[in-house]
Amino acid sequence: MTKPSFQLFLKGMAMGAADVVPGVSGGTIAFITGIYKKLIDSISELKPSLLLVLKNEGFASFWKKSNATFLINLFAGVFVSIFSLMKVANYLLDTYPILVWSFFFGLVLASVIYLLKQVEKWNIAMIILLTLSCVLAVFVSFVNPSSGSDSYLYLFISGAIASCAMILPGLSGAFILVLLGSYKNVTDAVSNFDLVKILMVALGAVVGLLSFARLLKFLFEKYNNLMMVILTGFVAGSITKIWPWKITTKTETINNKEIILDQDWVSPFNFPMENYFWESLLTFGLGLLVVFGLEALAKKKNR
Numbered sequence: 001m002t003k004p005s006f007q008l009f010l011k012g013m014a015m016g017a018a019d020v021v022p023g024v025s026g027g028t029i030a031f032i033t034g035i036y037k038k039l040i041d042s043i044s045e046l047k048p049s050l051l052l053v054l055k056n057e058g059f060a061s062f063w064k065k066s067n068a069t070f071l072i073n074l075f076a077g078v079f080v081s082i083f084s085l086m087k088v089a090n091y092l093l094d095t096y097p098i099l100v101w102s103f104f105f106g107l108v109l110a111s112v113i114y115l116l117k118q119v120e121k122w123n124i125a126m127i128i129l130l131t132l133s134c135v136l137a138v139f140v141s142f143v144n145p146s147s148g149s150d151s152y153l154y155l156f157i158s159g160a161i162a163s164c165a166m167i168l169p170g171l172s173g174a175f176i177l178v179l180l181g182s183y184k185n186v187t188d189a190v191s192n193f194d195l196v197k198i199l200m201v202a203l204g205a206v207v208g209l210l211s212f213a214r215l216l217k218f219l220f221e222k223y224n225n226l227m228m229v230i231l232t233g234f235v236a237g238s239i240t241k242i243w244p245w246k247i248t249t250k251t252e253t254i255n256n257k258e259i260i261l262d263q264d265w266v267s268p269f270n271f272p273m274e275n276y277f278w279e280s281l282l283t284f285g286l287g288l289l290v291v292f293g294l295e296a297l298a299k300k301k302n303r
């Protein structure tokens with residue numbers, strides 16, 4: 001594997017790691033690593049006409065026009081990360097939730113700062129749009145989860161919807177699965193290698209990605225600055241979901257699964273259990289460092 005391919009593989013792993021945590025978006029990682037628009041463009045080009053290219057122009061032309069090297073290296077990293085880190089992520093969230101959420105809180109906060117720099121032109125309308133998209137993301141974070149379903153059709157639909165969120169910075173594919181009541185089913189299927197359920201979710205994800213990427217490409221081509229403002233608002237609004245110090249106030253057990261219905265966000269100094277305040281500052285700083293470090297590397301590379 002060449003150095004650029006390996007770097008792309010690592011970026012895919014970072015996206016996959018983010019996507020397995022409810023509340024964190026792989027799309028945000030794609031944005032701060034500088035591959036977001038290329039990802040959208042590449043996915044949107046995957047269409048039936050490529051089969052004609054393969055037939056009439058040969059495999060080399062098909063490979064180039066589909067940007068297969070980019071997509072295969074990136075999604076290899078995503079899938080390796082999902083299958084290898086799913087159990088680790090669940091363990092860390094169960095054992096050290098404050099430290100994990102503090103890391104992602106720093107990462108997402110730094111992402112907001114980064115995205116704000118990408119907006120080329122500000123006016124009153126843009127500020128209003130930023131506020132509305134931020135409020136919408138906050139509203140989504142407070143929606144009560146569904147009880148979900150184990151049916152293959154429902155898993156297919158869940159995969160399609162979650163994949164759309166997965167490539168939107170600020171909207172977490174894993175969190176969408178939580179809202180749809182499918183997160184536990186999907187993580188169990190991945191952990192237990194239930195290939196049929198995994199296939200249904202994957203098929204749904206492919207359909208969702210191919211459809212939504214084309215819409216995003218069109219919107220970025222026509223309204224780039226507008227889209228940057230909306231995506232920044234989504235990311236900013238998602239911060240409420242990943243505040244580290246939360247007290248669960250309402251749960252419901254559905255099909256032997258405990259679903260969190262309501263949580264209160266509290267100050268670390270009012271947290272009734274050990275707040276890990278100083279340790280959380282370190283992981284928060286690490287999250288900031290990851291984003292600002294990637295931004296510095298990208299600037300150095302573009303010089």
